[in-house]
Amino acid sequence: MPARRWRRPGTADQGKPLRTIDPPFVALGPSGIAIRARLKHLTVEDEKVLRAVGAHLGSLASKDLKRRCADGLDHSTDAWAERKRSLTQESSSRWAGSITKATHDQWAFSRRAQFAHIQSLEAGVRTIAHRLSLPVGEKGGKRAPGGYRTRREWFAKTRRLHLLEERLIRERADREAGRVRVARGGRGLLNTRHNLEAAGLTEASWRERWEAERWFLAADGESGKRFGNETIRVTPDGEVSLKLPAPLAYLANAKHGRYVLVGTVAFHHRGDEWADRVSANRAVAYRIHDDVERGRWYLTASWTIPPALTVSLAEARSGGLIGVDTNADHLAAWRLDAHGNPCGEPRRFFYDLSGTAQHRDAQVRHVLTRLLHWAARHNLSIAVEDLDFQAEKTREKHGRRKRFRKLISGMPVARLRARLVSMAAELGITIVAVDPAYTSMWGAQHWQKPLTSKTRKTTRHDAASVAIGRRALGHRIRRRTAPPPQHQRDTAGHRTAQAGRGTRGREETRPRVPGPRTRPVLPDAERTRATSASTTVRDAPVAQVWVQGSLLLTD
Template sequence: MSGLRRVAAPLVVSGPCGVAVRDRLKHLTAEDEKVLRLVGDHLGRLACLDLKMRCAAGLEHDTEQWAERKRALTRASSSRWAGSITKATHDQWALARRSQLAHIQSLQAGVRTIAHRLSLPVGEAGSKRAPGGYRSKREWFAKTRRLHVLTDRLQAARADWEAGRVHVVRGGKRLLNTRHHLQTAQLSEEQWRTRWQAGRRFLAADGESGKRFGNETIRVTPGGEVSIKLPTPWAHLANAPHDRYVLASTVAFAHRGEQWRDRIQANRAVAYRIHEDTARGRWYLTASWTIPPVKTVPLAAARAGGLVGVDTNADHLAAWRLDAHGNPVGEPCRFDYDLSGTAQHRDAQIRHALIRLLHFAERHHLAIAIEDLDFTAEKTREKHGRRKKFRNLISGMPTSRLRARLVSMAAELGITVVAVDPAYTSKWGAQHWQKPLTTHNRKTTRHDAAAVAIGRRALGHPIRRRTAPPPAHRSDEQGHRTAQARSGIPGSEEPRPRIPGPRTRSVRAGYGANAGNQEAQHRSGRPAEHEPWHQDSLPLSL
């Protein structure tokens, strides 16, 4: 155990703190789309200018500068639109700041790894915990150049971090770079321009508790009517009183519609966002609101009736049901998904696999145990070198999205999720459970065995299974069981609970009276071992 890292204790995952539902804006007229584009482009330009001012302020930003920015935006729109824009700007700047720190940590890990391998002789073998030297002088020379490149990037990133500079692109850096590779992306310049303009629009409004239907800027009635408060420059386009524009489309949220309707009828805050999907030519409305944190179930209660251990893989979820004692029950389950194609397709595949897993756990009234995976620092080429297939494998595993989806969907069904440390689950599961669980009619995979290991760790049991006793007898001649409680653990030396009543006709009266008194037994290390012992004489009847 000296070379193994400490395994963290399992914990019950907290539920989600927010809800978001979406519906399509159908049957919009040409005038509706024109107004939405004009208003979105105008507010998008204001959001770009506000983000520029926030990035220029850097770490020197204070409440006075924020108030000045909001006053400038109010003159060109309204106070509520200005509040939504400044809040979105602050969130975007904070996200860029966190991403910058994660980038610095990734560069530091790469520099440390390369410097360590360069310090070793060429061709020196590595170990399980530390990589060895590079294979050839050519590779060693190439890595020296890469070390200089990463060092320069690290210095530049640290300088930006200390100065408070962030690099943000409204509309997305990936879409911006696609402009230089239109042929590869199979897009024309006009199609790219349409996507770029749609990505930079701003049509989002924060909710306000106590206001009518929870939002004064983008208002949705219980009947589904959508209206927008127009900014000052476009107030002449209003088709309703108080500079409002009512869309011809209505919405009806199929998912959580009752919750949304109860919320707006009580005038509680609901935030809305309108965006255009240029690839499909559709408009969508997204409603979101916060919910109080769900009180988590105690870990002991989640373990009471057993649980379902789940092993996450690049193309499927391997699951196995375990009872409260850590024994596998029934047959293993496999929930496949395909992560090729578009982001919408991948997200749908994940949701489909998770809902099948949740329905399985709901039928048996069990909690779900899953690994707390995070590959952000474990998929670099400096760490895994030429293992490109393995890097692609772990990069394709949707760890963060799957975790977020599972938590939110499980909370809706009232299913508890237990997160465990992923250390050694695949290795120890295959070592101790793959062969014993394989039969003539069932071929247990390494992932199925890992699911058993994850479930046992969530239940508080060791992954190593308790082996059978020695084949001949229970003496010390052939050794004890390989996995058993140590002598210092309370209760390890106590007798098994005795079932009332004799088991056989040969049990005499008073049998087992001293079974719980270990000092009275003739065992090594007990006082009775040193007492004189006399064998009874044979009965005369023999």
């Protein structure tokens, strides 16, 4: 879709160029599935063995991650093979393969996070340097911030600029050298150790959580092997067994150095799919996790699937769709037909993102379920914005607008987008992603007032959902386009699609002009009008209607 130019009302001669708007596209479905179930009825001996295996493999994973970080950019397949051979001696070949793969993925993820951090620092340095170059108190605009308000703030920002530049230099040096900083167990939980009172934890409880997070009890699946996994094996009946590492082989209670748990597992969600894969000996990866806070053990099964088959963009647009605008406390949605016209009433799906992470996640899932069920009833696609607020959360850009930064940071954009795609694939609903540029501004300009009536108050977010839906359908956001100059009666005059009712030259039906008209009527029209009584009370006398009589034809 080409770039468009928008002129604000009253500034017809001062148009600002807009950035290129990316065309809409159909979002791809998920490429993997993960299900979780609780390990029930575990004995004391079962928990003892799981803790021993997790602690032993966790220490090996920590050593392997240290070696991988030390290799940096000099890592090669030979170094990977050497690390795996050294781990095999203390565990097994399959456990070593799972550990080295997890280490490689964690190092790559840290590199991506490091690059994102460098980009954030560069953006902060540019913003502060720009604002410091302006006079104190100079106002800014929508596209660029102005100068700082006071000399005191200006001086404080000069010190912060030096701090950010120092951090940027250090991060760039680490990236060039291939160094990453990783904390197994999570940096958030690590920093909690220094604030136990604020977190409501004791040192013993924190230590228990820290050790549980650093355990390693994960095994990759293998196609063709019995039940899809030789390391952690789960039978269709729910029996769980695991291959013990060589130093812990004395704990085995079954053949070939295996330990069979007394507790069983049952997958209720997608259990049939899991059972089909296990029965056919297809690869299934497992992970055992100890939830210290609840005192429960969980087993997570995961496997890859081919990307969900998506329909073409034309098919997704065929019957109309639902435009959805994402906000901090609700989703604003409106149904549109194939021509881009709003149908019915707007819908708003509210959620509360306060509280714990589990509560926020449940709120997101609940609101998406209601939205998807509405779309499934009407067999419609859903259009959403391809939002990314990573560049909008910096305090260097928004300065003292702490409430606005908190508002943006609280919007569950990434989590909502990931869950929406995965949940929509289950119901066979197509997701169309659009460019979020100017949707709120143009929606409010062209749609908020026309869609507002005495019985319906249209918000800015409702109008934005209409704009998102129209962009997904391939239509312009504005309602209609003015005709070409050669087709206008006023010869390139003031007539537009948004002209008022009293504007001359407006395209509408002719108003009825009261009074006599000279037009042909039926022969008995005069008799009908003379005999019929008027039921309308008029203050003024009714005008006489002239009727032309029939002509006398003579030879």
